[in-house]
Amino acid sequence: MSGAPPRKRPVCPRCLRAQSSCICHWIRSLASQTQVLILQHPLEIHQAKGSGRLLHLSLEGSVLVVGEQFEEGRLRALLSASEAGQAIQPLLLYPRTPGDRQVALLPDLAIPSRLRLVILDATWRKSRKMLHLNPLLQTLPRLPLSDPPASQYRIRKAHRADQLSTLEAACHALAQLEQNAARYLPLLQAFDGFVDQQAAYVPAGDEFNDPA
Ligand SMILES: [Zn+2]
Numbered sequence: 001m002s003g004a005p006p007r008k009r010p011v012c013p014r015c016l017r018a019q020s021s022c023i024c025h026w027i028r029s030l031a032s033q034t035q036v037l038i039l040q041h042p043l044e045i046h047q048a049k050g051s052g053r054l055l056h057l058s059l060e061g062s063v064l065v066v067g068e069q070f071e072e073g074r075l076r077a078l079l080s081a082s083e084a085g086q087a088i089q090p091l092l093l094y095p096r097t098p099g100d101r102q103v104a105l106l107p108d109l110a111i112p113s114r115l116r117l118v119i120l121d122a123t124w125r126k127s128r129k130m131l132h133l134n135p136l137l138q139t140l141p142r143l144p145l146s147d148p149p150a151s152q153y154r155i156r157k158a159h160r161a162d163q164l165s166t167l168e169a170a171c172h173a174l175a176q177l178e179q180n181a182a183r184y185l186p187l188l189q190a191f192d193g194f195v196d197q198q199a200a201y202v203p204a205g206d207e208f209n210d211p212a
Helices: 052-058 072-080 124-133 166-178 181-201
Strands: 035-040 063-066 089-093 115-121
Touching (some): 035 052, 035 072, 035 166, 052 063, 052 115, 052 181, 072 115, 089 166, 166 181
Parallel strands (some): 035 063, 035 115
Protein backbone atom coordinates (compact mmCIF):
# COMPACT_ATOMS: atom_id res chain seq x y z
CA MET A 1 0.00 0.00 0.00
CA SER A 2 1.20 3.47 -0.81
CA GLY A 3 1.40 5.87 2.12
CA ALA A 4 0.39 8.87 0.07
CA PRO A 5 -3.23 9.95 0.49
CA PRO A 6 -5.21 9.60 -2.73
CA ARG A 7 -5.71 12.89 -4.50
CA LYS A 8 -9.14 13.70 -5.76
CA ARG A 9 -8.98 13.78 -9.51
CA PRO A 10 -11.90 13.80 -11.89
CA VAL A 11 -12.46 10.27 -13.11
CA CYS A 12 -13.89 9.24 -16.47
CA PRO A 13 -17.01 7.20 -15.69
CA ARG A 14 -16.53 5.02 -18.75
CA CYS A 15 -12.93 3.83 -18.52
CA LEU A 16 -12.60 4.61 -14.79
CA ARG A 17 -9.31 6.41 -15.30
CA ALA A 18 -8.40 9.97 -14.44
CA GLN A 19 -9.85 12.36 -17.02
CA SER A 20 -6.29 13.40 -17.87
CA SER A 21 -5.39 9.85 -18.89
CA CYS A 22 -8.76 8.76 -20.28
CA ILE A 23 -8.41 5.94 -22.82
CA CYS A 24 -11.90 6.15 -24.32
CA HIS A 25 -10.61 7.46 -27.64
CA TRP A 26 -9.03 4.03 -28.20
CA ILE A 27 -12.38 2.26 -27.98
CA ARG A 28 -13.34 0.59 -31.27
CA SER A 29 -16.86 -0.81 -31.23
CA LEU A 30 -16.83 -4.35 -32.58
CA ALA A 31 -19.53 -6.96 -32.74
CA SER A 32 -17.97 -10.33 -32.06
CA GLN A 33 -19.92 -13.41 -33.09
CA THR A 34 -18.52 -15.23 -30.10
CA GLN A 35 -19.83 -14.21 -26.70
CA VAL A 36 -17.19 -12.86 -24.36
CA LEU A 37 -16.92 -13.02 -20.58
CA ILE A 38 -14.03 -11.20 -18.93
CA LEU A 39 -13.21 -12.18 -15.36
CA GLN A 40 -11.04 -9.34 -14.14
CA HIS A 41 -8.79 -9.73 -11.13
CA PRO A 42 -9.32 -6.80 -8.72
CA LEU A 43 -5.65 -5.79 -9.04
CA GLU A 44 -6.18 -5.12 -12.75
CA ILE A 45 -8.76 -2.38 -12.22
CA HIS A 46 -6.21 0.34 -11.60
CA GLN A 47 -3.37 -1.19 -13.59
CA ALA A 48 -2.39 1.56 -16.06
CA LYS A 49 -1.34 -0.93 -18.72
CA GLY A 50 -4.30 -3.20 -18.15
CA SER A 51 -6.25 -3.75 -21.34
CA GLY A 52 -9.25 -5.72 -20.05
CA ARG A 53 -11.53 -2.74 -19.71
CA LEU A 54 -10.63 -1.36 -23.14
CA LEU A 55 -11.46 -4.80 -24.51
CA HIS A 56 -14.78 -4.83 -22.69
CA LEU A 57 -15.70 -1.30 -23.82
CA SER A 58 -14.91 -2.23 -27.42
CA LEU A 59 -16.67 -5.59 -27.64
CA GLU A 60 -20.40 -5.04 -27.83
CA GLY A 61 -22.28 -7.38 -25.55
CA SER A 62 -19.22 -8.49 -23.62
CA VAL A 63 -19.58 -8.99 -19.88
CA LEU A 64 -16.90 -7.91 -17.41
CA VAL A 65 -17.01 -9.09 -13.81
CA VAL A 66 -14.42 -8.18 -11.20
CA GLY A 67 -13.37 -10.74 -8.63
CA GLU A 68 -10.85 -13.35 -7.59
CA GLN A 69 -13.15 -16.01 -6.19
CA PHE A 70 -16.71 -16.31 -7.42
CA GLU A 71 -19.68 -17.96 -5.79
CA GLU A 72 -20.18 -21.19 -7.72
CA GLY A 73 -23.81 -20.70 -8.70
CA ARG A 74 -23.12 -17.21 -9.92
CA LEU A 75 -20.08 -18.33 -11.86
CA ARG A 76 -22.03 -21.16 -13.45
CA ALA A 77 -24.62 -18.67 -14.64
CA LEU A 78 -21.96 -16.30 -15.98
CA LEU A 79 -20.35 -19.15 -17.87
CA SER A 80 -23.31 -20.76 -19.51
CA ALA A 81 -26.52 -18.77 -19.05
CA SER A 82 -28.24 -18.18 -22.35
CA GLU A 83 -30.92 -15.71 -23.37
CA ALA A 84 -32.46 -17.50 -26.32
CA GLY A 85 -32.66 -20.90 -24.67
CA GLN A 86 -29.75 -22.07 -26.78
CA ALA A 87 -27.01 -24.09 -25.13
CA ILE A 88 -23.88 -22.03 -24.62
CA GLN A 89 -20.45 -23.62 -24.54
CA PRO A 90 -17.92 -21.79 -22.38
CA LEU A 91 -14.32 -21.95 -23.50
CA LEU A 92 -11.41 -20.78 -21.38
CA LEU A 93 -8.65 -18.84 -23.09
CA TYR A 94 -5.77 -20.46 -21.26
CA PRO A 95 -2.92 -22.78 -22.13
CA ARG A 96 -3.22 -26.43 -21.34
CA THR A 97 -0.72 -27.65 -18.82
CA PRO A 98 0.42 -31.24 -18.26
CA GLY A 99 -1.57 -32.96 -15.55
CA ASP A 100 -4.79 -31.00 -16.08
CA ARG A 101 -6.80 -34.18 -16.39
CA GLN A 102 -10.11 -32.60 -15.52
CA VAL A 103 -10.02 -30.19 -18.43
CA ALA A 104 -12.83 -31.04 -20.84
CA LEU A 105 -12.07 -31.83 -24.45
CA LEU A 106 -12.51 -29.07 -26.97
CA PRO A 107 -16.10 -28.93 -28.17
CA ASP A 108 -17.29 -28.35 -31.72
CA LEU A 109 -16.16 -24.82 -32.52
CA ALA A 110 -18.10 -24.48 -35.76
CA ILE A 111 -20.73 -22.01 -34.54
CA PRO A 112 -19.07 -19.05 -32.79
CA SER A 113 -22.38 -17.60 -31.57
CA ARG A 114 -22.84 -20.63 -29.34
CA LEU A 115 -19.43 -20.20 -27.75
CA ARG A 116 -18.59 -18.01 -24.79
CA LEU A 117 -14.92 -17.14 -24.63
CA VAL A 118 -13.89 -16.78 -20.99
CA ILE A 119 -10.91 -14.50 -20.46
CA LEU A 120 -8.99 -14.14 -17.22
CA ASP A 121 -7.75 -10.56 -17.03
CA ALA A 122 -4.89 -10.96 -14.59
CA THR A 123 -1.16 -11.50 -14.35
CA TRP A 124 -0.09 -15.09 -14.95
CA ARG A 125 0.37 -15.62 -11.26
CA LYS A 126 -3.05 -14.24 -10.40
CA SER A 127 -4.73 -16.14 -13.21
CA ARG A 128 -3.37 -19.38 -11.78
CA LYS A 129 -4.76 -18.35 -8.41
CA MET A 130 -8.15 -17.62 -9.97
CA LEU A 131 -8.15 -21.10 -11.50
CA HIS A 132 -7.20 -22.60 -8.15
CA LEU A 133 -9.93 -20.73 -6.28
CA ASN A 134 -12.63 -21.51 -8.83
CA PRO A 135 -12.68 -25.26 -9.55
CA LEU A 136 -15.44 -24.72 -12.10
CA LEU A 137 -12.98 -22.80 -14.28
CA GLN A 138 -10.54 -25.71 -14.12
CA THR A 139 -13.03 -28.00 -15.81
CA LEU A 140 -13.66 -25.79 -18.84
CA PRO A 141 -12.29 -26.78 -22.21
CA ARG A 142 -9.32 -24.60 -23.03
CA LEU A 143 -8.71 -22.81 -26.24
CA PRO A 144 -5.03 -23.02 -27.07
CA LEU A 145 -3.87 -19.79 -28.62
CA SER A 146 -1.71 -20.36 -31.61
CA ASP A 147 0.88 -17.74 -32.45
CA PRO A 148 -0.85 -15.14 -34.59
CA PRO A 149 -0.02 -15.40 -38.28
CA ALA A 150 2.69 -13.06 -39.51
CA SER A 151 0.12 -11.05 -41.46
CA GLN A 152 -1.46 -9.98 -38.18
CA TYR A 153 1.78 -8.61 -36.82
CA ARG A 154 1.19 -4.96 -36.53
CA ILE A 155 2.89 -5.07 -33.17
CA ARG A 156 6.35 -3.57 -33.20
CA LYS A 157 7.79 -6.16 -30.89
CA ALA A 158 7.09 -9.75 -31.80
CA HIS A 159 5.26 -11.26 -28.86
CA ARG A 160 4.83 -14.94 -28.32
CA ALA A 161 1.25 -16.03 -27.71
CA ASP A 162 1.86 -16.35 -23.98
CA GLN A 163 3.24 -12.83 -23.72
CA LEU A 164 0.29 -11.07 -25.24
CA SER A 165 -1.84 -8.60 -23.32
CA THR A 166 -5.39 -9.55 -22.41
CA LEU A 167 -6.74 -7.51 -25.31
CA GLU A 168 -4.34 -8.93 -27.87
CA ALA A 169 -4.85 -12.51 -26.74
CA ALA A 170 -8.62 -12.06 -26.86
CA CYS A 171 -8.57 -10.49 -30.32
CA HIS A 172 -6.36 -13.25 -31.70
CA ALA A 173 -8.55 -15.93 -30.13
CA LEU A 174 -11.72 -14.36 -31.52
CA ALA A 175 -10.15 -13.98 -34.95
CA GLN A 176 -9.12 -17.63 -34.75
CA LEU A 177 -12.58 -18.82 -33.69
CA GLU A 178 -14.42 -16.71 -36.25
CA GLN A 179 -11.77 -17.01 -38.96
CA ASN A 180 -11.96 -13.28 -39.40
CA ALA A 181 -8.76 -11.41 -38.56
CA ALA A 182 -9.95 -8.25 -40.33
CA ARG A 183 -12.75 -7.73 -37.83
CA TYR A 184 -10.32 -7.31 -34.95
CA LEU A 185 -7.58 -5.38 -36.72
CA PRO A 186 -9.01 -1.89 -35.96
CA LEU A 187 -8.96 -2.62 -32.23
CA LEU A 188 -5.47 -4.10 -32.37
CA GLN A 189 -4.29 -1.01 -34.23
CA ALA A 190 -5.93 1.27 -31.68
CA PHE A 191 -4.27 -0.78 -28.97
CA ASP A 192 -0.85 0.23 -30.33
CA GLY A 193 -1.81 3.83 -29.64
CA PHE A 194 -3.00 2.87 -26.17
CA VAL A 195 0.36 1.22 -25.46
CA ASP A 196 2.19 4.37 -26.57
CA GLN A 197 -0.01 6.49 -24.33
CA GLN A 198 0.64 4.29 -21.30
CA ALA A 199 4.38 4.29 -22.03
CA ALA A 200 4.29 8.08 -21.92
CA TYR A 201 2.44 8.21 -18.58
CA VAL A 202 3.69 5.25 -16.62
CA PRO A 203 7.09 5.54 -14.97
CA ALA A 204 9.56 2.88 -16.04
CA GLY A 205 9.56 -0.13 -13.76
CA ASP A 206 5.88 0.03 -12.94
CA GLU A 207 5.09 -2.58 -15.56
CA PHE A 208 6.09 -5.49 -13.41
CA ASN A 209 4.56 -4.18 -10.25
CA ASP A 210 2.65 -7.08 -8.81
CA PRO A 211 1.91 -6.08 -5.24
CA ALA A 212 0.87 -9.51 -3.99
ZN1 LIG B 1 -12.49 7.37 -20.42
